[in-house]
Amino acid sequence: MTADSGVSEKAKAVLAEIAAALERYIAGGEGWTIYINKMGLAQEERQAIRDCLGQGGIRINLEKSDEPAEWLESGVAGVWYGVFYDQSRRPLLETIEVGRFPAIAAAQPEDMTGGLDALRQQLVEL
Structure with a gap:
């Protein structure tokens, strides 16, 4: 960690990558994914990134799947x-x-x- 902000250079680099990705998205609609747990960041660095980005109010859950997932909106x-x-x-x-x-x-x-097929079948049965 650096003494001035308490945020490591690696965490700052990830935050800069996020900012650049958001700028690209705003300019042209290109989405971006960062595989945060594959970057060799310490838990404190990952937490510093989350702290900087904050937390929003939306949660998306993918539950009916072999690999469930959830997403939280950042701030x-x-x-x-x-x-x-x-x-x-x-x-x-x-x-x-x-x-x-x-x-x-x-x-x-x-x-x-598949949903359309199921809806059509339900309409036939009405």
Whole structure:
């Protein structure tokens, strides 16, 4: 950790990457994912990043899946904390995603097709 701000150079670099990704997203809609637990950051550095970004009020849960996940909005609009779990709810992967919402949380075309088929069947049965 540095003496002046208490935030390490590695944490500052991640925050700068997030800022650059958010700038790119605003300019052209390009989302970005940082695999935060794969970066060799100490727990204090990861916490410093979270502290700097703050916490928003939105939580997205993906529960009906072999790999459940959740995303929390940070205090910076367009920046999301993501955690992917194994079937025992142990964290497998932690991400910071930049975008309107986490891309994997969006409805997938095959799921929409399945939903449409189910709705059509229900309409036939009415």
